[in-house]
Amino acid sequence: MAMLSVRDLTKCFGGLRAVDNLSFDVEEREIVGLIGPNGAGKTTTFNLITGFLSPTAGEVIFDGRPLSDLKPHQICKLGLARTFQIVQPFPDITVLENALIGAYVRHPSTAAAERKARETLERVGLTHKADELAKNLTLIELKRLEIARVLATGPKMLLLDEVAAGLNLAEIDEILELVRELNDQGITFLVVEHVMKVIMSLSRRIIVLDFGKKIAEGTPDEVSRDPRVLEAYLGEEEAVA
Ligand SMILES: Nc1ncnc2c1ncn2[C@@H]1O[C@H](COP(=O)(O)OP(=O)(O)O)[C@@H](O)[C@H]1O
Ligand SMILES: [Mg+2]
Secondary structure, eight states, rough: OSSSSEEEEEEEEEEEEEEEEEEEEOTTOOEEEOOOTTTHHHHHHHHHHSSSSOOOOEEEEEEEEOOOTTHHHHHHHTTTEOSSSSOOOOSBBBBHHHHHHHTTTTOOSHHHHHHHHHHHHHHHOOOGGGTTTTGGOOOHHHHHHHHHHHHHHSSSSSEEEEETOOOOOHHHHHHHHHHHHHTTTTOOOEESSHHHHHHHOOEEEEEETTEEEEEEOOHHHHHOHHHHHHHHHHOOHHHHH
């Protein structure tokens, strides 16, 4: 059984089919890439999977359970968590307090939540910043904190939305290394990226969206040579480079 199963998922905004009859599976411990040009429907797909939007049609099944009637916090509690394209840590509280908010999802006692939050900061390499206000972090540190916040909720699967956006190449490598480590520790990933090269080294399987539809699925090598994919990215050379 797949860990995540997306079945005939469709989302219409008025006349626009932002996600159009999309189906795919993610197996336990995989890192699957979801790519596509701007406006292809990647973030909408994440919003549908994690309960921030309800589908016009179709369904999402996580760990054998249909998610259709669940709210985002309930889906998070099942072990499916997501980051946001725009990092969302609370700026005026500390790094530790940000991680604590995630930890309380599964650890109602303050002592247990704090242990979990500190352990999570250790996993993402932010222990030395625990008492810093989030607004004083650099962008790469904020991305680490964004991951820590969701990691603290104890997920089996993480959805990352353009986690590399705004980072330089060295910083992107740091984030990719972190994702690989977390995957080695057992977390399954669905990773949305606009820039193809970020996903190439991370995923053995990539799904390509264009205008809400799946236009290709395969290894990085296969999709990067697929004429439909090249066509979809036409005029966005730096995204495929
Ligand atoms: N809440 C919304 N209301 C109306 N249109 C939306 C909304 N969210 C996204 N869209 C539209 O749906 C399409 C897909 O958007 P999105 O999922 O954000 O794409 P991506 O993340 O791949 O860049 C775009 O045309 C976008 O303008
Ligand atoms: Mg997006």
